């Protein structure tokens with residue numbers, strides 16, 4: 290019987306083509322938009338994790354409270370021991386200390402007088418440690434525009450745009466003016482070994498990247514650091530594991546009445562990402578809902594129209610001994626075939642466009658001009674396992690819903706009056 | 714089944730169609746019986762209630778009062794499902810406008826009732842080819858309805874009604890769209906099947922050509938039986 294329906298569908302374009310196109314369009318948009326949002330989200334968590342939040346971050350309670358002021362006077366102390374503890378407790382994670390600092394970057398002219406001066410956002414990371422993965426993590430070798438990665442103490446990287454603005458280049462001498470952890474004025478000279486561009490506006494405006502040891506020395510922070518970041522060794526962030534780790538750590542080490550005791554936060558606990566992730570989930574849900582309703586409405590109408598065209602057929606089939614229920618079921622079966630066909634086509638097209646946008650992306654740097662969001666300027670789609678089936682949900686539900694509602698309309702009519710259509 | 718038993722028993726049947734607040738009485742106190750193997754016509758002018766009566770006999774419509782007992786089943790009290798089962802197992806329909814399913818081939822149209830009866834593939838094939846040979850259309854098995862003449866289409870409809878070997882065939886103006894030659898042709902085919910298979914045929918018609926073949930003529934006027942003539 291299904292084969293019989295299938296033949297009918299294929300031979301009667303009115304019955305199949307229009308609904309399949311509707312379903313395909315809706316499924317196409319659902320699949321693509323899902324993959325797109327997924328890509329944006331993924332880029333965003335990725336950039337945040339690498340440059341800012343880690344998968345996990347340990348700070349003091351006090352530092353956490355004021356973290357946007359980079360309060361290095363409230364930094365963690367005894368960092369080496371803390372990292373050893375973390376490595377032992379959570380061996381699947383890579384643990385590393387970072388210091389974020391602010392300051393003025395000063396370039397002298399030939400006479401040693403200030404030529405230009407500008408505020409800088411500083412990142413100190415472990416560049417020289419022999420097991421350090423930091424340089425690879427930030428993909429520094431790819432980010433280099435001119436020069437090279439620092440090879441010895443006293444060398445720094447500076448964002449390319451910043452370098453142009455300051456009129457400095459590779460091998461220029463610069464002076465960092467900052468505040469030490471004890472509140473005193475800190476002055477330190479550096480040589481620029483290279484300039485970098487990450488494609489993340491928030492990093493490319495005015496960042497300097499220095500070795501952790503140099504900055505610990507400059508800011509009087511021996512064995513001390515603002516943050517310890519943890520990265521899962523497989524590089525996948527898992528929300529559940531993260532929450533469990535944070536709870537386990539905090540349960541042992543966080544002393545609510547000691548503001549210098551450490552506290553561990555997951556990626557989602559920072560920068561409002563948890564809300565953002567939920568928000569995006571909501572948006573995806575909403576998109577699917579909208580397409581589901583829109584497609585159902587169109588298919589309901591299409592069903593009614595083709596139902597009117599098919600009163601005659603329904604009449605004959607009743608006369609030939611099918612019951613209303615059987616015919617209703619066979620209409621639903623037809624709609625499932627249509628839903629599957631449309632969903633396959635729509636998913637294929639959606640994946641194709643998503644794949645294209647995954648490889649090519651759109652440059653949004655214009656939009657992110659003043660952004661402090663850690664997000665890649667190139668917005669890309671991302672295909673995941675879910676991309677392959679997400680479109681089938683509205684695709685199949687809408688055809689079923691549209692057909693069941695239009696079917697009810699058809700069968701509200703009296704058997705005899707359906708049958709009457711035969712005579713006309 | 715006992716050949717003398719009434720396979721159709723109509724008792725004081727009334728059918729009203731509601732027209733807003735009032736109603737129109739299409740059938741008014743109809744009673745008659747029919748036996749297996751009859752070749753009977755419901756004859757009367759347009760609007761006399763022939764189609765209405767045929768639809769009730771086929772359990773496609775419900776009586777307002779009275780009842781029709783078809784093959785022992787009371788049409789009035791049949792559920793949708795049981796009505797469908799009765800049609801499926803025992804009743805074949807033939808319409809004025811052939812009503813073949815346009816997207817299916819001749820073979821598939823005739824096969825359809827057997828699919829509903831869940832017959833096996835081989836049994837279906839055999840029965841369909843036999844039915845097509847009754848009406849002389851085996852060569853058109855693969856054609857689509859729109860490739861057939863009117864006469865051929867109606868012969869396919871006859872094959873479709875006959876393929877499951879029903880006890881009763883209800884035919885509503887089967888010759889109305891056919892020329893004289895095709896009309897005679899189709900009615901002779903039905904007569905032959907009536908004789909060979911003992912299928913009961915009930916026609917609704919006002920076609921003199923059909924009437925000339927009937928064994929019995931029930932004359933309707935304004936929803937009433939005005940005459941019931943045995944022509945044998």
Ligand SMILES: Nc1ncnc2c1ncn2[C@@H]1O[C@H](COP(=O)(O)OP(=O)(O)OP(=O)(O)O)[C@@H](O)[C@H]1O
Pocket residue numbers: 706709730731737739757758759760761762763764765766917
């Ligand atoms: N659904 C309906 N609603 C209202 N009146 C109806 C309906 N169906 C039929 N009628 C009326 O009932 C009467 C009998 O109709 P019916 O179709 O049975 O006549 P008929 O004898 O088959 O006529 P014809 O030879 O033209 O086919 C007609 O007057 C018709 O207008």
Ligand SMILES: [Mg+2]
Pocket residue numbers: 763764765885917
């Ligand atoms: Mg009629």
